[in-house]
Amino acid sequence: MSDPTSASIVSTPPSHQPTQAGSTAPADAGLPENARRDKPRGLLGDAWRDLRRKPLFWISATLILVFVLMAAFPWLFTSKDAVNGALANSRVEPSGDAWFGYDVQGRDVFARVIYGARASILVAVVAVLGTLIFGGTVGIIAGYRGGWVDALLSRIADVFFGLPFVLGAIVILTTFNGSGTSNSEWEIMGLVIISLMVLSWPVSMRLMRSSVLATKEADYIVAARAMGASTSRIIIKHLLPNCLAPLLVYGTIMVGSFIGAEATLSFLGVGLKSPVVSWGIMISEAQNYIRVSPFLLFFPAGFLVTAVLSFVMLGETVREALDPKLR
Amino acid sequence: MTENILEIRDLVKHYPVTRGVVFKKTIGQVKAVDGVSFELKAGETLGLVGESGCGKSTLARVLMNLEKPTAGSVVYKGQDISRLTGAALRRLRRQIQLVMQDPYTSLNPRMTVGDLIGEPFEIHPEVAPKGSRQGKVKELLDLVGLNPEHINRYPHQFSGGQRQRIGIARALALRPEIIVCDEPVSALDVSIQAQVMNLLEKLQNEFGLSYVFIAHDLSVVRHLSDRVAVMYLGKIVEIGTEDEIYERPTHPYTQALLSAVPVPDPTLRSSKAIIRLTGDVPSPISPPSGCRFRTRCWKAQDVCAEQVPALEIRDGSDHPSACHFAEKREIVATHEA
Amino acid sequence: MEFRTRDGVAKVINGVTYHVDAGETLAVLGESGSGKSVTAQTVMGILDTPPGFVTGGQVRFHGKDMLTMSDEERRRIRGEGIAMIFQDALSALNPVFTVGFQIAEQFRVRRGMGRAEAKKRAIEMLDQVKIPNAKSRFSQYPHQFSGGMRQRAMIAMSLALDPEVLIADEPTTALDVTVQAQIMDLLAELQRERQMGLILITHDLGVVADVADRIAVMYAGRIVEEADVYELYAKPAHPYTIGLLESIPRLDEKGQELRTIKGLPPNLMNIPPGCPFNPRCPMAQPVCREKIPPLLQVAPGRASACHFAEELVSRD
Numbered sequence: 001m002s003d004p005t006s007a008s009i010v011s012t013p014p015s016h017q018p019t020q021a022g023s024t025a026p027a028d029a030g031l032p033e034n035a036r037r038d039k040p041r042g043l044l045g046d047a048w049r050d051l052r053r054k055p056l057f058w059i060s061a062t063l064i065l066v067f068v069l070m071a072a073f074p075w076l077f078t079s080k081d082a083v084n085g086a087l088a089n090s091r092v093e094p095s096g097d098a099w100f101g102y103d104v105q106g107r108d109v110f111a112r113v114i115y116g117a118r119a120s121i122l123v124a125v126v127a128v129l130g131t132l133i134f135g136g137t138v139g140i141i142a143g144y145r146g147g148w149v150d151a152l153l154s155r156i157a158d159v160f161f162g163l164p165f166v167l168g169a170i171v172i173l174t175t176f177n178g179s180g181t182s183n184s185e186w187e188i189m190g191l192v193i194i195s196l197m198v199l200s201w202p203v204s205m206r207l208m209r210s211s212v213l214a215t216k217e218a219d220y221i222v223a224a225r226a227m228g229a230s231t232s233r234i235i236i237k238h239l240l241p242n243c244l245a246p247l248l249v250y251g252t253i254m255v256g257s258f259i260g261a262e263a264t265l266s267f268l269g270v271g272l273k274s275p276v277v278s279w280g281i282m283i284s285e286a287q288n289y290i291r292v293s294p295f296l297l298f299f300p301a302g303f304l305v306t307a308v309l310s311f312v313m314l315g316e317t318v319r320e321a322l323d324p325k326l327r
Numbered sequence: 328m329t330e331n332i333l334e335i336r337d338l339v340k341h342y343p344v345t346r347g348v349v350f351k352k353t354i355g356q357v358k359a360v361d362g363v364s365f366e367l368k369a370g371e372t373l374g375l376v377g378e379s380g381c382g383k384s385t386l387a388r389v390l391m392n393l394e395k396p397t398a399g400s401v402v403y404k405g406q407d408i409s410r411l412t413g414a415a416l417r418r419l420r421r422q423i424q425l426v427m428q429d430p431y432t433s434l435n436p437r438m439t440v441g442d443l444i445g446e447p448f449e450i451h452p453e454v455a456p457k458g459s460r461q462g463k464v465k466e467l468l469d470l471v472g473l474n475p476e477h478i479n480r481y482p483h484q485f486s487g488g489q490r491q492r493i494g495i496a497r498a499l500a501l502r503p504e505i506i507v508c509d510e511p512v513s514a515l516d517v518s519i520q521a522q523v524m525n526l527l528e529k530l531q532n533e534f535g536l537s538y539v540f541i542a543h544d545l546s547v548v549r550h551l552s553d554r555v556a557v558m559y560l561g562k563i564v565e566i567g568t569e570d571e572i573y574e575r576p577t578h579p580y581t582q583a584l585l586s587a588v589p590v591p592d593p594t595l596r597s598s599k600a601i602i603r604l605t606g607d608v609p610s611p612i613s614p615p616s617g618c619r620f621r622t623r624c625w626k627a628q629d630v631c632a633e634q635v636p637a638l639e640i641r642d643g644s645d646h647p648s649a650c651h652f653a654e655k656r657e658i659v660a661t662h663e664a
Numbered sequence: 665m666e667f668r669t670r671d672g673v674a675k676v677i678n679g680v681t682y683h684v685d686a687g688e689t690l691a692v693l694g695e696s697g698s699g700k701s702v703t704a705q706t707v708m709g710i711l712d713t714p715p716g717f718v719t720g721g722q723v724r725f726h727g728k729d730m731l732t733m734s735d736e737e738r739r740r741i742r743g744e745g746i747a748m749i750f751q752d753a754l755s756a757l758n759p760v761f762t763v764g765f766q767i768a769e770q771f772r773v774r775r776g777m778g779r780a781e782a783k784k785r786a787i788e789m790l791d792q793v794k795i796p797n798a799k800s801r802f803s804q805y806p807h808q809f810s811g812g813m814r815q816r817a818m819i820a821m822s823l824a825l826d827p828e829v830l831i832a833d834e835p836t837t838a839l840d841v842t843v844q845a846q847i848m849d850l851l852a853e854l855q856r857e858r859q860m861g862l863i864l865i866t867h868d869l870g871v872v873a874d875v876a877d878r879i880a881v882m883y884a885g886r887i888v889e890e891a892d893v894y895e896l897y898a899k900p901a902h903p904y905t906i907g908l909l910e911s912i913p914r915l916d917e918k919g920q921e922l923r924t925i926k927g928l929p930p931n932l933m934n935i936p937p938g939c940p941f942n943p944r945c946p947m948a949q950p951v952c953r954e955k956i957p958p959l960l961q962v963a964p965g966r967a968s969a970c971h972f973a974e975e976l977v978s979r980d
Contacts, residue, residue: 219432220434226420228450241438518907522924601849603849
């Protein structure tokens with residue numbers, strides 16, 4: 001038999017076939033199944049099995065869980081007041097009474113760090129979700145429609161991508177959140193979230209667009225079209241599940257970097273402002289006393305670094321688990 | 328005389344070759360399919376053979392209405408389906424289904440077998456009420472020789488041959504009248520290939536399906552087809568019954584193609600005369616004038632460069648052949664085994 | 665010359681022994697995953713380690729074991745003693761150098777020739793593999809060649825140093841039938857001229873019937889049958905070979921239901937005990953599930969690894 005075009009398939013097993021596939025495939029198509037019965041597993045199931053064996057995953061996941069609990073129920077961790085303090089306690093060093101000491105205005109640093117998690121994590125998570133949804137949607141439209149739609153959306157993304165992040169954020173925030181304005185806590189948070197989104201969506205858009213471009217020519221998409229599937233069905237049932245993995249990984253890592261970005265903006269004085277408590281604000285306030293009271297900087301910075309690292313590490317482990325080539 | 332279930336008339340599919348990003352300039356046309364006509368009778372298998380780049384896969388895409396033809400028509404039961412859109416097109420899709428070549432890429436890796444085979448029912452909910460779908464999927468799995476209990480497995484847990492069976496079950500779900508098979512067995516190993524071919528044959532007998540069977544492997548095509556069309560550079564050069572093509576080929580290209588197929592019998596080694604073609608297939612962007620095969624043909628005369636030979640019955644041939652000098656020539660000695 | 669290779673881990677090849685003489689064509693026939701390509705890669709010493717580990721065996725070239733010799737010695741044999749051509753010529757040729765340069769380079773590096781002389785020899789090689797206009801083709805890049813031409817260029821490259829043995833790993837599977845016939849003709853002709861040993865690795869029973877002298881059939885990492893080509897097709901001595909021959913549709917036979925080999929090839933991580941073919945074999949007996957049948961001589965010049973080989977050979 002001569003098999004010109006299929007040759008590469010005949011003699012080399014396709015690389016995307018996971019190696020364990022053979023062991024779970026039944027020995028025969030027609031014969032009854034052998035006694036061993038496998039639980040059905042999808043690719044995500046495989047990834048989960050992989051993740052479970054990684055200590056790094058458990059460490060980062062536990063830390064993230066603690067931070068999320070802090071953000072949701074800060075009163076579980078401390079009974080002190082994070083906003084009001086007694087000036088008498090100004091810059092008192094850490095002790096058994098106040099583990100992390102008191103800040104300039106005599107507020108309990110431990111309580112402030114705990115309460116600060118809420119603003120930091122809330123801003124980061126909402127901004128990441130917004131970025132993924134907006135960027136991902138634009139990416140799907142650009143990739144799936146192609147042609148001039150793709151060209152136009154890609155150029156727009158390029159424009160936003162070209163803006164330096166810190167500069168762009170400062171411009172947006174000083175315009176709407178300058179020193180003279182009196183926005184409420186939620187308004188400021190919203191502004192910070194929007195500026196993070198506006199400046200980061202092109203990355204997730206490009207990620208989504210390139211995986212859609214790679215996937216939309218796949219045979220199973222053609223098969224679905226031949227069956228008469230509607231565009232929305234093709235996108236939701238076929239494109240999205242196969243394109244989501246890189247975006248999920250990117251999102252996890254992005255949470256970490258957004259926590260840092262929020263702190264940066266607060267430190268620069270254009271982000272959240274007192275009396276809102278956030279790690280960035282605390283770092284900003286601590287900078288003047290860095291020589292005399294380094295603990296004021298040390299604790300919020302430590303929490304910030306730990307939180308950022310946890311999310312980045314989680315993203316890395318998820319990426320490894322989802323990438324069959326690394327298995 | 329059985330009725331024609333599908334009639335293809337002067338089908339043309341050209342792809343523009345463009346240059347430039349903003350100001351696109353068309354600098355040429357890839358003439359992938361260039362004036363193809365044939366008909367498919369109810370219950371028969373029409374084999375479509377040709378080497379890579381001859382346009383057979385493009386033809387499949389046009390038949391499946393995945394691409395709009397540049398010109399010509401695809402008539403299904405008296406209706407030109409190549410111009411259909413919307414609901415009418417969706418209704419039609421129930422009648423014509425596709426089996427693809429690569430069983431590894433044609434199944435969505437994130438869907439279970441049950442979802443994959445059940446998807447046609449979700450797209451065309453009028454075919455089967457929701458409650459009966461799981462049972463129908465299991466029936467289909469059984470029909471193609473897979474264990475119905477594997478309904479919750481994912482494609483990567485199956486071997487190539489089994490995946491191709493899943494693909495066939497999916498194509499069969501809506502009980503179509505026509506199945507277009509685009510190289511359905513060429514990605515499979517020899518011993519598995521035979522299993523899938525037998526399955527296709529069994530299903531045809533059971534459901535009275537009509538197949539358009541596209542392949543480059545002439546032995547496979549002979550095995551399954553009632554009639555065969557040979558394509559070269561976007562045109563059909565010869566069409567006839569399986570006997571006519573394989574035993575009395577009259578087009579030089581068909582003859583060369585048949586003579587080049589290795590036969591698994593070493594005793595025929597000396598008795599076989601291979602017609603050696605020189606050179607490669609010309610580019611479909613600028614095919615040769617007149618007869619497209621003339622650049623590689625040993626019979627080529629001046630007339631071949633001037634006149635396009637029509638696909639018609641000539642003196643030397645009992646079936647349509649697109650050669651000015653069509654003439655019978657024995658290539659394969661058939662022995663009834 | 666004799667090859668004895670053995671590969672462990674996923675037991676890709678297991679106790680495979682074959683040899684090829686000068687001027688002879690040995691076909692190694694098998695389906696995907698049968699270990700036919702891995703055996704050849706072990707012979708060439710181009711198997712990636714890890715994951716591939718040679719756990720035993722010998723590859724003897726003119727009586728010397730290639731697996732134990734130094735890298736230097738081995739490199740010398742590669743190209744001059746044994747050369748290999750691959751299925752996919754496009755990825756086997758370096759896309760950033762001209763085809764001519766890649767052939768001429770071998771003459772310059774291995775034979776110490778000057779630029780001009782190497783070029784002359786390279787053009788001669790291109791001529792020998794019947795590439796038209798060899799002179800102008802010399803300075804073209806691989807992507808400017810068609811599939812058949814690329815395969816020719818690769819043949820020219822592997823034959824440049826006059827190897828005594830050529831291993832061709834599925835040389836024509838990526839090509840159309842008409843081109844396939846051209847390439848097989850060319851290989852056969854060059855082999856005759858140079859009296860090379862040719863090891864043809866393929867899954868195509870038709871190609872094998874056309875060119876091979878001897879055939880080794882592989883299944884699940886073992887040779888299950890070895891025989892002269894005429895005898896093998898006339899009277900196969902292993903149920904797997906019988907099944908293979910019956911399951912291919914033939915150009916010269918009309919459609920009828922094909923006989924099939926039931927089931928699927930085994931997973932190499934989990935080869936069934938006893939004869940690896942027993943779950944799919946129509947004549948399997950209890951002994952087949954217990955004892956691995958050795959590859960034994962059943963008639964002069966032919967061997968089979970089946971407990972019932974004698975019966976198969978003696979029956980009509």
